[in-house]
Amino acid sequence: MLHFGSVELAIANLTKWYGLSGKGSAAAYHCFRPRAAPRPWANVVWCASITPKHSFILWLGILSKLRTRNRIKYLKVEESCIFCTEKETVVHLFFGCTFTFNVWSIVREFEWIGFPRAATTLKSALKWLKKEARGSCWRQKAKKVALACTVYQIWSARNRKIFENETPRIAEMVLKIKIHVYKTVFALFPQSALQIVHP
Template sequence: MLFSRGDLPSIRILMECLQEFRDVSGLAVNTAKSNIFTAGIQNDTLDEVLAMTEFARGHMPVRYLGIPLAAQRLSVTDYSPLVDQIAGWSGVLLAPSLPLPMAVIEKIHRLCRAFLWNSKRAPVAWVDICHPKEEGGLGVRHIQSWNVALLARVLWNIHCKADTLWAKWVNEVYLRGASLWDWQPKKDDSPLLRRLAEIRDRIITDFGSTEAAIRQMTEWTDRKGLVTSIAYEYFRPKLPKQPWKASIWKAFIPPKYSFILWLGLRERLATRDRLAFLHEDPTCSLCINSKESAKHLFFECPFSSYIWSYIRQWFGITRRMSTLLSAVKWLKKGKTGSSVQNKARHLALACTVYSLWRHRNEIIFEGKAPNPDGLVISIKITVYRLILTLFPQGL
């Protein structure tokens, strides 16, 4: 993107520079893919400029490097290419350093929810998923907080008068020698500048003074500038840490096992007591005797009790477990034995929970008959297979 005055001599110099660049590098401007944007130019001058450059005249809004640009505040519609890109999963990174409207953020959240759950009904709220695994989430970035962290980096660049064209331009045109921390935006200033002022005021309010805010932001920096990930930790929502993170999110546990165990610990599995609004039979499909709940399905049901009795006997465990949380706490306390034994215990718990849930679904949706002995054998084979994958040279 190149800028110049809107007169013929300036445009001529610009085109000569592009010609010289082509002669030196061998890279020529593609006139078919280039546009020229003008403002305040007389029609006769505009015609001469278009003839000289051979560029087509462009119109706002337009996308530049995937980001919408416009001469006025962007509407939700202007962000549709960005949302469409996410919907098609053609983009890997999403890190726009411009303020995203809440309506756009909510659209992105809906796309992410649909991708994760493949359903309109989400068992876990998206804001909870955006918490770190230590706090019971999945570690997905909270888009709004990440956007604020990126804007905080822009704010810091202006404060430090970083050697970037944009930071220099803001300091020269808007601040005009004034301190960023005292400057107040005007009503007709860009939405980006007004949003930066809002973030600045929030930081000052949070830390009590301008001096304290600057000291805190200094702690977020390294030799390259403000570290966005550190700022994100400050801006993101927070929850108390959960005791089960270290026991379920292990590299050696298959992700699908960890995911079902995570849903179970959050009490978000679609057991029949949570589907009462559908007016379906609430009876447990494993024992055909009691009402199905997560606690009944995994521990109180005679079928699951039979499975657990074999698993406990297999590992020499005498203590009975009544909830998934108590089972995970037992894993944390029972760290005796070799590395192989500890890994096998973690795998056995995750595999048993996953297998019970899968077997329950096969009975309901595929009409299979309950098979406790076959399920025990399947769990043991799976755990042995995974352990042998971890220790191929032998135990």
């Protein structure tokens, strides 16, 4: 009853569905089916210029579905971040950790990205991107690709440290990000790609 607001409205709807000769059950299903909350950032994350595996990690991160250590307590592993002593959560790993802070600090130095210091979570970063990346010029593509690639590189560095005990080198990570953005922009805007490496 709460679904309709009143008994009268409930009866009115039931009567309407009953009179739909065979289509009433479909109308009732659409009325009662649970609807997922809209994902305003979906178009930004799942766009053709971003490498699918980068989109996938970014998407899981935004939904807080990445298996950070706070989410795998059942495996009896330590909850602390592999790069520091804080608890490893998505928010900590991508923006709270000193290690990732240093990665973002260098990425922010790319003249073309204009990534704001106020972006301190994946959601706030996506909010910025949604506003900044409207349109189809090379800078807008580069911003999307760089953000998704940086998130992927951080996740990848974290996994290599945990599973292979490989200490990440920030300069190498940033170089990989820059090369990836350059290649993507070059494929779409060959005349502008040089501005990625020589702004």
